[in-house]
Amino acid sequence: MLSIFLLQFDWKELLLGTEEWSFLLEIALRTIIMFITIIIGLRVLGKRGVKQLSLFELVVIIGLGSAAGDPMFYKEVGIVSSIVVFVLIILMYTLVTYLIGKSKKFETLLEGKSICLIENGEFSIENFKKENLGSDEFFAELRLKGISQLGQIDQAIEEVSGEISVFYFEDDQVKYGLSIMPDSLKNAVKYITEEGYYSCTFCGHTEEKNTGSAGNCPKCKKDKWVPASNRKRIT
Numbered sequence: 001m002l003s004i005f006l007l008q009f010d011w012k013e014l015l016l017g018t019e020e021w022s023f024l025l026e027i028a029l030r031t032i033i034m035f036i037t038i039i040i041g042l043r044v045l046g047k048r049g050v051k052q053l054s055l056f057e058l059v060v061i062i063g064l065g066s067a068a069g070d071p072m073f074y075k076e077v078g079i080v081s082s083i084v085v086f087v088l089i090i091l092m093y094t095l096v097t098y099l100i101g102k103s104k105k106f107e108t109l110l111e112g113k114s115i116c117l118i119e120n121g122e123f124s125i126e127n128f129k130k131e132n133l134g135s136d137e138f139f140a141e142l143r144l145k146g147i148s149q150l151g152q153i154d155q156a157i158e159e160v161s162g163e164i165s166v167f168y169f170e171d172d173q174v175k176y177g178l179s180i181m182p183d184s185l186k187n188a189v190k191y192i193t194e195e196g197y198y199s200c201t202f203c204g205h206t207e208e209k210n211t212g213s214a215g216n217c218p219k220c221k222k223d224k225w226v227p228a229s230n231r232k233r234i235t
Helices: 001-006 013-015 022-044 055-073 081-104 106-111 125-130 133-143
Strands: 115-119 153-158 163-168 198-199 205-209 225-227
Touching: 055 081, 081 106, 115 125, 133 163
Parallel strands: none
Antiparallel strands: 115 153, 153 163, 198 205, 198 225
């Protein structure tokens, strides 16, 4: 039964669709031409176009990829049409890059600007709210830089590329701060049973507390606290 099914199955349609075997050679030629076009295009864009991508540069790369990919295997898409698209995208990229160099306002409008997320060991709450960045994801990025608690950080800045730049306190200036180790926020308390330094789980504000009610954070008004850490970075 299986053998009869296999014999009747249209293998040509499965492997080639509606095209003929001769189209495989054309696909190879189209791919080579578009590959060379991509290389030339990226050379024209320069190093800026192939580094960490901004939002605008990502749009450019997606546009180039679409223009290059379709004519590689769609017979009805002409190569000349795709090359025209390539040229227009590169010209638009060149124009926009020129305008970015001439106008700071235009650059900010198009690419955004760097934003401070941590200052003096505590979250810049309003800035952090503006960014589509979860605390777990952010803590993971900081841990990859060898950071275990916020008191080690003078400033942490999210660049327009999405990368995080961190400026550290000297070891003798490291202070108590919110621990960012896994599960460090799970045992938050509202009542202090052992005096010491505690950090607000929401904003990282840290202060020394006596036994009794923990109270509300003077910075964000939240009421959950965890023991703070004064651990230094190991580099």
